[in-house]
Amino acid sequence: MIEGRTSIQRFIRGLLAYALLLLAATGCIGADRNASSPKATDSVSSADAPVSDRTFGIIYPMTYTTYETITQDAKEAAESRNVTLLVSAPDEANTEQQIRIMESMIKLDVDGIAISPVNSDALAPVIRKAVSKGIPVITFESDAPGSGRTAYIGADNNATGRQIAITIGQLLGNKGMIIVETGMQEMLGLHQRLEALLEYLNEESSIEVLEVRYNQGNEERAMKDIETMIGEHPHFSAMISLDAVSASAGTLIWKAKGLNRIFLSMGNNPASIEALENGQLTAIVSQNEQNWGRSIVDTLIKVSDGRQLPGFIDTGIREIKQADVR
Structure with a gap:
C-alpha cells in the first residue's frame, strides 16, 4: 500500500477515472481493474512482491492495432498485482491530445505514467509537471531526454x-x-x-x-x-x-x-x-515490443516504490526472417 493514499483519495480518483471514460474526445481513455490475488504459479520474486491499489497510466501516440499486443501484455502483468491500468491514446497521432491526456492523469493523481511521446520537446513540460507532483513518468518506444522522466524502455x-x-x-x-x-x-x-x-x-x-x-x-x-x-x-x-x-x-x-x-x-x-x-x-x-507491456508495469511498480533504476532499460533488437516462422 502506498503511504498517503487514503480511502477517500482512492474513491475520488475512481470517480474521476469514471468521468474520464465518458470524455472520449480527450483520447479514448479506458480502465482495466485487475483485483485478483497472486497465484502460486505466478513468477514474482520477493523484490517484486504483489502490491495493491495502484493506478498506472499508459499513453500511446495514437489508437492502432499494434499497441493492442502491448496492452494485453501489460494487463497480464497487472493481473497478479491488483493494479488498475488507464490506457489511452489520441484517435490519430496528435501532440496536443497527448498533452491533454497527461494533464487528465495528473489530475487523477495516478501512481505512475508510461508514455510514447509523439513530440518529445512538446511533451517535456507536462512530463516535468507530473514529476514535480510526485508522479513518476517513464517513456517507451521513443524517449524524451531532459524531461525528467525516470527511465526509457525500448531499444536504442x-x-x-x-x-x-x-x-x-x-x-x-x-x-x-x-x-x-x-x-x-x-x-x-x-x-x-x-x-x-x-x-x-x-x-x-x-x-x-x-x-x-x-x-x-x-x-x-x-x-x-x-x-x-x-x-x-x-x-x-x-x-x-x-x-x-x-x-x-x-x-x-x-x-x-x-x-x-x-x-x-x-x-x-x-x-x-x-x-x-x-x-x-x-x-x-x-525491438521485442511484445514484452514492453510487462516491462512497463514492472518498471512503474519499482519507481512508484522509490527504487533506483537505470535510465535506459534495453529490450534489445531481433531480426526475424521467413525461415524463422515457417
Whole structure:
C-alpha cells in the first residue's frame, strides 16, 4: 500500500477515472481493474512482491492495432498485482491530445505514467509537471531526454536503424534501390532510426535511397505514399517501413498487388508475423515490443516504490526472417 493514499483519495480518483471514460474526445481513455490475488504459479520474486491499489497510466501516440499486443501484455502483468491500468491514446497521432491526456492523469493523481511521446520537446513540460507532483513518468518506444522522466524502455533507435540497414544490405547484396516509408516526422525515435539507416547505407553500401515519405501516423496517407512511390519508381528493389502504420499499409499493398519485391518492416506483432509467414514481408527487425507491456508495469511498480533504476532499460533488437516462422 502506498503511504498517503487514503480511502477517500482512492474513491475520488475512481470517480474521476469514471468521468474520464465518458470524455472520449480527450483520447479514448479506458480502465482495466485487475483485483485478483497472486497465484502460486505466478513468477514474482520477493523484490517484486504483489502490491495493491495502484493506478498506472499508459499513453500511446495514437489508437492502432499494434499497441493492442502491448496492452494485453501489460494487463497480464497487472493481473497478479491488483493494479488498475488507464490506457489511452489520441484517435490519430496528435501532440496536443497527448498533452491533454497527461494533464487528465495528473489530475487523477495516478501512481505512475508510461508514455510514447509523439513530440518529445512538446511533451517535456507536462512530463516535468507530473514529476514535480510526485508522479513518476517513464517513456517507451521513443524517449524524451531532459524531461525528467525516470527511465526509457525500448531499444536504442540509432542501433535499430543501423540493424535495419545491415539487414537490407544482406538481402540486396549491398546494392539496389529502395523506397522508405516512416511515421511521424517529429517523433524522436523514428527520426533516430531514419538518420542511422541513411548514414549506414551511405557509408557502407551502394544502395540508393530513391525516396523517403512520412505518413504522420495515418494509414490512409501511408497507403497513398507507398502506392505513389511504387508508381514513380517502378524499378525499386525493396521497401523499408520504419513504423507500424506503414508496415500494415505496405502489407495490404503487397498482398493486393502480388508484389515480389523485398519488404523489410519494423515490429513484432501477430499481423507482421502472419505477413511474414504469407510472404508479404521478407524480414522484420523487432525491438521485442511484445514484452514492453510487462516491462512497463514492472518498471512503474519499482519507481512508484522509490527504487533506483537505470535510465535506459534495453529490450534489445531481433531480426526475424521467413525461415524463422515457417
